[in-house]
Amino acid sequence: MTISLFKKRYLHPTGSLIDIGSLVLLLIFLLSLPVAPLIAAENKKDVYEDEEIYLRFVYRSAEQVAAFYEGRGFPKAAIERAVQTCYVTVILKNKSDDLLWFELDNWLFHQKGKTIERYKQAYWNKQWDELKLKQSYRSTFGWTLFPDTRDARPGESVSGNITLPMQTQPFSLTLNFARGEDRKGKTKMVKLNNIYCKDAVQK
Amino acid sequence: MKNIILSSLILLFTANTFVVAETLPKGIIRMDAREAPALVLSDMDGNPFDLSKLKGHWVFVHFWASWCAPCRKEMPTIQATLREYEDSDLKFAIVNTAESEDAVFSFLGSIASELVPLMDTDGLVTERWQPRGLPSTFFVDPEGKLRYQALGGRAWNKGVYKKFLDQFK
Secondary structure (H helix, E strand, C coil), X not given: CEECCCECCCCCCCCXXXXXXXXXXXXXXXXXXXXXXXXXXXXXXXXXXXXXXXXEEEEECHHHHHHHHHHCCCCHHHHHHHCCEXXXXXXXXXXXXXXXEEEHHHXXXXXXXXXXXXXXXXXXXXXXHHHCCCHHHHHHHHHXXXXXXXXXXXXXXXXXXXXXXXXXXXXXXXXXXEECCCCCCCCEEEEEEEECCCCCCCC | CHHXXXXXXHHHHHXXXXXXXXXXXXXXXXXXXXXXXXXXXXXXXXXXXXXXXXXXCCEXXXXXXXXXXXHHHHHHHHHHHHHHCCCCCCEXXXXXXXXXXXXXXXXXXXXXXXXXXXXXXXXXXXXXXXCCCCCEEEEECCCCEEEEEXXXXXXXXXXXXXXXXXXXX
């Protein structure tokens, strides 16, 4: 069993400067820095990593979700329905030499001892049926969701959105993975805290 | 003499059908050689395509969408590969998943303008193929069976991946 906290990246502010020489040196130093780490720091992506698995969580705002589906031509009513939801994009990489199996039904979202039921494909089918949404949009939406159940091969990355009812408080997630070709290897468990819904959370 | 010719023909046929490396490049997995699902679509110019008519050739079947970030990176390498293998025995089926012609046209215009993809407008053909995600590439053997699947994107026109493709020329 692995119990870990997120490794958060923060951009630390620099202190005050004394003379011009220091300022010039600092300027040269800043110009020599690669841009990517600063961008990553600004995004404050939450990452969990151990020797077997890499997990990154990206929290999507309603604005981002709306812009994405608008860009794909989704009807307004479908976008309005979609943005009522909490979107957490999960990027998973299997760093081990073994198969890792995941079933989202075995990933437990919980808050103060109470389980949060994620929105499954059946929920979305019902929404889209009500709106008589075209098959092409249903298909695109489906591909943007994290797969319900699958194996991740050694070195393989899997990503997609997990959708949940909006939560105003951060919550926890317990992830369970089966190992091996036959899923009979020792189960891997990862517990994470401070998962949240962007915009809705009251910090 | 007859036997020698017959044996040579069998050998030639077997070699053409199953010429594949024992060790696969990273991210390419062997499949169970089940029958490839049907793939009957039209391309963006309205030309019909039917995978079953390509029996006797290896076929590179690729699924993608403009919203998928790795697709954007991979697509120019597919265009370069297509150009290089144009007159070879390796055939290509580049399938867009569930997008409109406008979306595909404006996306490809900026990164791979020579590609004319097959349009799976409702996404149902892609669902039948069950790729592990987008982008995803399948290799269908000359008998119409699924032999390999490439997970995610890569530069097909370089290094080990180009060598892998060279086997199917």
